[in-house]
Amino acid sequence: MLRKSFVLFFCSCIISFGCQSDKAKSKSDESTSKSIDKNRYNSTLSPLRSAYNTRAFEAEKAVKFHLKLSTEDSVFFDGNLILNTEGTEIKIKNSKLDTVLNTQKMESKFEKIVLWSAELYALPFWIQTDKALKPFEKDSLIGFKYKSRLSDTDFEIFKHPQTHIIEKVNYSTDIKTKPFDKGVLTYYKYITVNRIPVAMTWIIEGENNIIAKAEISRISYPDKL
Numbered sequence: 001m002l003r004k005s006f007v008l009f010f011c012s013c014i015i016s017f018g019c020q021s022d023k024a025k026s027k028s029d030e031s032t033s034k035s036i037d038k039n040r041y042n043s044t045l046s047p048l049r050s051a052y053n054t055r056a057f058e059a060e061k062a063v064k065f066h067l068k069l070s071t072e073d074s075v076f077f078d079g080n081l082i083l084n085t086e087g088t089e090i091k092i093k094n095s096k097l098d099t100v101l102n103t104q105k106m107e108s109k110f111e112k113i114v115l116w117s118a119e120l121y122a123l124p125f126w127i128q129t130d131k132a133l134k135p136f137e138k139d140s141l142i143g144f145k146y147k148s149r150l151s152d153t154d155f156e157i158f159k160h161p162q163t164h165i166i167e168k169v170n171y172s173t174d175i176k177t178k179p180f181d182k183g184v185l186t187y188y189k190y191i192t193v194n195r196i197p198v199a200m201t202w203i204i205e206g207e208n209n210i211i212a213k214a215e216i217s218r219i220s221y222p223d224k225l
Contacts, residue, residue: 043135044133044134044135044142044144045127045133047164048124048127048159048164048166049124050164051124051159051163051164051165051197052124052125052165052196052197053195053196053197054124054125056194056195056196057085057122057125057196058085058125060085060194060221061084061085061221061222061223061224062082062083062084062085062221062222062223062224062225063082063083063085063121063122063219063220063221064080064081064082064083064218064219064220064221064222065080065081065121065198065216065217065218065219065220066079066080066216066217066218067079067080067081067117067121067214067215067216068214068215068217069117069212069213069214070212070213070214071178071179071211071212072179072211072212076113076212077094077113077114077117078094079092079093079094079095079096079097080092080093080094080218081093081114081117081118081121082222082225083118083121083122084225085122085125087103087118087122087125087126087150088102088103088104089101089102089103089225090103090114090115090118091225092114100225101114101115103115103118103150103151104150106151109175109176109177112151112173112174112175112180113175113177113180115150115151116151116153116171116173116175116180117214119148119150119151119153120169120171120185120202120214121198121216123155123157123166123169124166126149126150127146128149129146129147129149133145133146138158139158140161141158141159141160141161141167141168142158142159142160142161143156143157143158143159144156144157145157151173151174152173152174153171153172153173153174154171154172154173155169155170155171156169156170156171157169158170165190165197166187166199167186167187168184168185168186168187169184169185169187170182170183170184170185171183171185178206178211179204179206179211179212183204183205183206183211183212184204184205185202185203185204185205186202186203186204186205187199187201187202188200188201188202188203189201193219193220193221194221198216198219199216200215200216200217201213201214201215201216202214202216
């Protein structure tokens, strides 16, 4: 009887130890997975943030620039955009408008296109995500996918493997009008203003042709919108 009790006790200890080992292994695997995700995030974003001097951008209150956005058959927008660097407000100022928009309350098609333009200007500065950014290689560039925190836009962002400057972006939005619904945007003519890089020309392509072009000029960093 004593021998039987001892055997049962011994078996229960083994089972208990096995369960604890499985739990420990599960926690270890979870911790390893989080560590891998964090490393992927850092290896993808940290060099990009450094290349764009994002600390200098974040230290500013706002950025102002003139945007001329032309589609295949017309000039869609020609005026100034002023973005607060946190990404919460956009001021539009041209011959027809002088208004401030809240980026969390963009409802009309025009407002969504303004936000689309602002995001493509400030993309390297406004990327914020808790999810792992898994890099991949394509056409000698390093790509990663990113879901916007401000709009219903999916990005595939491609940066140069050495400079970490963004060269092109594939985008897909909920805007039902071309070229703002989807396309491939390539950045050209980078300069630096206040030690912050910015592309002065954007070429937007559809399936096989250029469908829009944007020209950036007169960049400054005002103290307010």
